[in-house]
Amino acid sequence: MKWDNVFPGRDFRKDVEIVLGRISDVYGVEYPEGYVDVLVEKYKEKVPFPHVFIRTGEDRLKSINKDYQRILEKVKNGGKILDYGAGYGESGRLLVNDGCSKENIVMFDVVPKTKEMGYDLFLDQYEWDDNFVVANPEDFSFENEFDVVYSGSVFHCISHEDDRKKYLQNAFNALKEGGEFIGTTLGGNKSKDEYLFLPDKADFENYLRDVGFGEIEVKEGENPSPHGTGFNCSRLWFSAWK
Numbered sequence: 001m002k003w004d005n006v007f008p009g010r011d012f013r014k015d016v017e018i019v020l021g022r023i024s025d026v027y028g029v030e031y032p033e034g035y036v037d038v039l040v041e042k043y044k045e046k047v048p049f050p051h052v053f054i055r056t057g058e059d060r061l062k063s064i065n066k067d068y069q070r071i072l073e074k075v076k077n078g079g080k081i082l083d084y085g086a087g088y089g090e091s092g093r094l095l096v097n098d099g100c101s102k103e104n105i106v107m108f109d110v111v112p113k114t115k116e117m118g119y120d121l122f123l124d125q126y127e128w129d130d131n132f133v134v135a136n137p138e139d140f141s142f143e144n145e146f147d148v149v150y151s152g153s154v155f156h157c158i159s160h161e162d163d164r165k166k167y168l169q170n171a172f173n174a175l176k177e178g179g180e181f182i183g184t185t186l187g188g189n190k191s192k193d194e195y196l197f198l199p200d201k202a203d204f205e206n207y208l209r210d211v212g213f214g215e216i217e218v219k220e221g222e223n224p225s226p227h228g229t230g231f232n233c234s235r236l237w238f239s240a241w242k
């Protein structure tokens with residue numbers, strides 16, 4: 001990976017420094033001397049999900065998701081949440097930082113490297129091992145377990161139609177009756193992007209309906225894209241209830 005190819009004009013080392021600085025400010029993580037260089041060396045060939053990396057520590061869950069306070073209260077009051085497609089697992093750490101108990105939070109991802117990179121960024125090695133599940137979508141085994149399934153920026157990353165359906169069916173199955181599937185995905189259908197699947201609002205509503213969701217709310221708005229790292233498309237904010 002050439003960082004400059006992903007983000008023209010940006011310097012990887014500087015970005016690592018910025019990201020660690022933000023994590024330190026928000027989560028109080030203290031890094032040993034020289035740690036920036038350790039991470040640069042480890043990830044200079046490949047950062048899993050660079051667009052997520054560059055925004056880590058920005059409180060994206062809060063800024064992207066206008067319902068964050070409502071979800072936070074639910075989890076603080078004992079509701080169970082699944083962060084589905086958790087990436088490095090910032091959302092779970094944010095909820096704990098904001099007063100939730102880790103027992104009520106499960107994170108799930110299909111790519112092992114994301115969990116590992118989370119440990120490298122938040123320096124809390126093994127602390128999430130009981131609450132962070134890495135598995136293939138076929139081995140996803142949660143059923144009727146969660147009050148909330150949160151999924152940020154995952155649907156648009158799934159390239160195959162069958163996998164998209166499986167992803168949504170798993171979210172539906174994981175929820176208790178009355179539970180809420182909430183999150184965001186890029187949309188707009190403006191161009192058939194080479195890498196991203198960008199459904200329009202009506203398409204996405206149909207996907208949700210097809211797996212069994214009854215009450216569905218999808219709002220479309222601009223994709224906030226600070227640092228010029230966003231794509232030319234819209235963002236869909238969704239909530240769907242089982």
Ligand SMILES: C[S@@+](CC[C@H](N)C(=O)[O-])C[C@H]1O[C@@H](n2cnc3c(N)ncnc32)[C@H](O)[C@@H]1O
Pocket residue numbers: 049052084085086087088090108109110111114137151152153154157158163167
């Ligand atoms: C763009 S990242 C977003 C990560 C995180 N939700 C965030 O907002 O920081 C997309 C994540 O979805 C995960 N993912 C891709 N396909 C998935 C699937 N079928 N089920 C669950 N997660 C998936 C990827 O491994 C990646 O960590």
